[in-house]
Amino acid sequence: MSARRRVLLLLKPLDVYPTRPPVPPKSPSSSSVAQKILSYLNDRIRVHKETINFCKDVLQRKSVNWEPLLRNNLSQPVRHVDLVITVGGDGTLLQASHFLDDSVPILGVNSDPTQADEVNAFRNEFDATRSTGYLCAATAGNFEQVLDEILEGHKLPSQLSRISVSLNGHRLPTYALNDILAAHPCPASVSRFSFRIKRGAEMSSPLVNCRSSGLRVSTAAGSTAAMLSAGGFRVPTSSNVLQYMVREPISLGPVESSRLHGSIEPDQSMQIAWYNQEGVMYFDGSHVQYSIQHGDSIELSALAPILKVYLSQRDSTNDIF
The missing domain is CATH 2.60.200.30 (Probable inorganic polyphosphate/atp-NAD kinase; domain 2)
Structure with missing residues (x-):
């Protein structure tokens, strides 16, 4: 029987966008746009947190040994794991890359992808762009499928050059x-x-x-x-x-x-x-x-x-x- 895969789950912190309290109804800034912006920012936290919990649930069901770590607590080169999974956006994957050599592959999960309909709906009120995630191959919607393809050897990593x-x-x-x-x-x-x-x-x-x-x-x-x-x-x-x-x-x-x-x-x-x-x-x-x-x-x-x-x-x- 082959050894269980070792996975490091690297997480973007939840406090990047601290939760904002609701704007009091009689506040001078309690405009409709202000309320929408606060709701949008709080929703980003919710979506990110739900994606983290979802990825943890998926890993718990797989035959892998895994441990979570906040990206801000990563301070040493990553060794002795078979895969690093980042949950956040390109910034989290880039930060992780500084601690990786050419032996450990990395999978990025975009925890808060931009929603085109949301961007269009608020175009004239504020910028509703979320995470781009060019380097991220997965989202909550396809994470389990992508992970299975990796664990079964059906998906291979690309080799990207560095400076x-x-x-x-x-x-x-x-x-x-x-x-x-x-x-x-x-x-x-x-x-x-x-x-x-x-x-x-x-x-x-x-x-x-x-x-x-x-x-x-x-x-x-x-x-x-x-x-x-x-x-x-x-x-x-x-x-x-x-x-x-x-x-x-x-x-x-x-x-x-x-x-x-x-x-x-x-x-x-x-x-x-x-x-x-x-x-x-x-x-x-x-x-x-x-x-x-x-x-x-x-x-x-x-x-x-x-x-x-x-x-x-x-x-x-x-x-x-």
């Missing part, structure tokens, strides 16, 4: 699954840096000197996040090509401007010299940050362990990230 970062010659222990942003910690301040693309010991591009709002580098999985919003291009999820873009550059000549957005091939790296007194590298949003300062040398490449992620059939076949 490796060296700071002053020392490789950092965190790998980015979506993107890295290097910028001044104050968004109103100018970021000053230079970069060039390198292949092996040879430089593949001229030095580009920048004054801008920062530099973003994304993976294939992150190419439809902030990168796409800024005018970047989609990259198939199976690719290990990185994409870079200088954010809001101060006007340059046409030759240099053409070098502010491009690709970093698997056998290349990006060499960055930082010239501000302050700076921060943000990994996959704001949860992981590394300080940088004037004179620091940064190297980015795709030479990082892949991450095994179970994607929806649509995402894994159509590469729509």
Whole structure:
């Protein structure tokens, strides 16, 4: 008889949107819209909590050993499990990815997916968008089916590339699954840096000197996040090509401007010299940050362990990230 699978259930906390008390009827803010917003926020908590309880009930019925853990309590590399299941959204999966190597696959459950009819109903009153969950292959509606396919070996994980970062010659222990942003910690301040693309010991591009709002580098999985919003291009999820873009550059000549957005091939790296007194590298949003300062040398490449992620059939076949 085979050993029981070991599963870590990683949970987004319930207090992300604290429960709001009802607005008193005679309150100055007791407008219809205010009431709807409060009801919407409280409903998000309810739906998330119900999804957590549902996933726990499903796991309880399966032949697996599992334990729950709040994502904020995850502080050590995840070892000795066969599968990590995150319940939340892309942010929870991204946070978990920073503690995983290439040996443990991960399944994301979108606990609070956006409802198109709800968005349309409140379009003229407030933004009713919930969780996008691009990286999440399951919701409460299909979690048990997806889990069974995984446990029975009928569903295999995709291998997603990540970004490796060296700071002053020392490789950092965190790998980015979506993107890295290097910028001044104050968004109103100018970021000053230079970069060039390198292949092996040879430089593949001229030095580009920048004054801008920062530099973003994304993976294939992150190419439809902030990168796409800024005018970047989609990259198939199976690719290990990185994409870079200088954010809001101060006007340059046409030759240099053409070098502010491009690709970093698997056998290349990006060499960055930082010239501000302050700076921060943000990994996959704001949860992981590394300080940088004037004179620091940064190297980015795709030479990082892949991450095994179970994607929806649509995402894994159509590469729509």
